[in-house]
Amino acid sequence: MPKLLGNETFGANLKRIRLTCGLTQEQTVAKLQVLGSPISRSTYSLIEMGRGNLFVSDLVGLQMIFGVKYEEFFKDISTCRSSKKPE
Incomplete structure (x- = not known):
């Protein structure tokens, strides 16, 4: 199963969306x-911190749970892989 590599901005977006929906990490994981x-709360927490990777199937589940467009998960993520901004 393919995974998305962790990213701090993605994690921050995930947390923002979850909080907007009024859910705790525990509630979100229970729904997944x-x-x-089989995701655990500790794994989910790492994803929100930008230090964990997410299965694509879990992203599909999160989209269903939160009822947002996929674009919301990727808001403000740079197309540049390095910490340097493109000129």
Whole structure:
């Protein structure tokens, strides 16, 4: 199963979306588990911190749970891989 590599901006977006929906990490993980994901709260926490990777199937589940467009997860993410900004 393909994974998305962790990113601090992605994690911050994920946290913002979750909080906007009024859910705790525990509630979010419970909803993902009902959808068939074996994700733990500690793994989910690492993803929100930008230090964990996310299965694509879990992103699909999060989109369903939060009811947002996929673009919201990727808001303000640079197209440049390095910390330097393109000129």
